[in-house]
Amino acid sequence: MSGCSGIRDISVDRPYVMDDEELARLFEPRHLIAELTSRCNLRCRYCQKALDTWNALPGRDEDLPEPVLDNVFGALRRLPFQTVQLSGIGEFTFRKDWVELLYRFRDAGVAVTMISNFARPFTERELDALLTLQHLMVSIDTTDAELLKRVRRSVSLANITTNLVQMRMRARKTGVSPPYLRLNAVLYLENMLGIEDLAYYAIENRVDEMQYERMILQTDLRPPHELTDAPPDRASEALRQAQTARDVLTQHGIRPSFHGDLLQTLEASAAA
Ligand SMILES: C[S@@+](CC[C@H](N)C(=O)[O-])C[C@H]1O[C@@H](n2cnc3c(N)ncnc32)[C@H](O)[C@@H]1O
Numbered sequence: 576m577s578g579c580s581g582i583r584d585i586s587v588d589r590p591y592v593m594d595d596e597e598l599a600r601l602f603e604p605r606h607l608i609a610e611l612t613s614r615c616n617l618r619c620r621y622c623q624k625a626l627d628t629w630n631a632l633p634g635r636d637e638d639l640p641e642p643v644l645d646n647v648f649g650a651l652r653r654l655p656f657q658t659v660q661l662s663g664i665g666e667f668t669f670r671k672d673w674v675e676l677l678y679r680f681r682d683a684g685v686a687v688t689m690i691s692n693f694a695r696p697f698t699e700r701e702l703d704a705l706l707t708l709q710h711l712m713v714s715i716d717t718t719d720a721e722l723l724k725r726v727r728r729s730v731s732l733a734n735i736t737t738n739l740v741q742m743r744m745r746a747r748k749t750g751v752s753p754p755y756l757r758l759n760a761v762l763y764l765e766n767m768l769g770i771e772d773l774a775y776y777a778i779e780n781r782v783d784e785m786q787y788e789r790m791i792l793q794t795d796l797r798p799p800h801e802l803t804d805a806p807p808d809r810a811s812e813a814l815r816q817a818q819t820a821r822d823v824l825t826q827h828g829i830r831p832s833f834h835g836d837l838l839q840t841l842e843a844s845a846a847a
């Protein structure tokens with residue numbers, strides 16, 4: 576039997592009536608977001624992980640323990656989840672058992688997406704595990720190796736680049752399709768004029784998408800400066816670079832994405 580039920584349509588802010596079965600389908604749990612560790616090998620200057628007070632909070636600097644993981648996999652068997660996104664504040668590849676966990680998800684029939692800092696050189700075994708992913712986002716704010724180290728600390732551009740190349744080599748050698756690969760750059764005053772260079776880096780590394788996003792300022796940290804601190808000429812140059820990046824990325828079949836209010840923030844600073 577099917578009936579009607581109400582739900583609020585937030586795009587027009589009024590109740591919207593739909594079929595019960597359609598609504599039940601929307602309520603089905605399909606996509607799980609899981610933070611399987613809150614530990615990390617880095618202490619990026621703009622991230623809460625850089626705060627000792629944050630890490631001292633309960634659960635903010637530890638791996639999800641084995642019995643809870645068993646719960647997660649038990650629930651996955653009972654519920655119609657199709658994908659799991661491994662993210663949160665922490666670095667999944669910092670878990671000692673991260674490779675085994677990826678294969679456990681694969682065996683459970685769940686597609687995995689994850690975000691990684693790619694800071695540590697991966698072994699062949701780890702590269703093979705990465706090739707089981709559906710979607711992978713790698714964090715890289717700048718192609719300026721010295722600036723990257725200053726902001727994201729224990730990370731070298733060389734390691735990120737080597738991992739990207741080795742992953743593609745491994746995919747070719749084993750005949751496996753690599754995951755959809757997106758690079759993510761968090762932008763602040765210090766790296767905002769590297770937008771165009773990042774586009775060329777994305778092209779040379781043959782990724783699928785180059786995403787730029789604005790740094791969200793966290794309290795109590797000493798992060799880089801915000802984009803809103805940029806004088807108008809610097810913001811105008813960043814906007815010009817964003818347009819060039821969009822053009823060259825598109826020409827090379829790479830999706831450019833400017834997340835959230837990044838472009839509006841640059842436009843407002845350029846017009847100030
Ligand atoms: C919290 S990290 C977790 C995954 C992994 N540790 C990494 O850095 O890729 C996920 C993404 O959030 C970004 N991020 C961290 N702090 C941020 C902030 N204050 N504003 C905007 N993005 C931030 C990181 O650069 C990274 O791309």
Ligand code: SF4
Nearest residue numbers: 615617619622624665
């Ligand atoms: S690598 Fe990711 S989780 Fe770790 S400190 Fe940097 S942004 Fe935060």
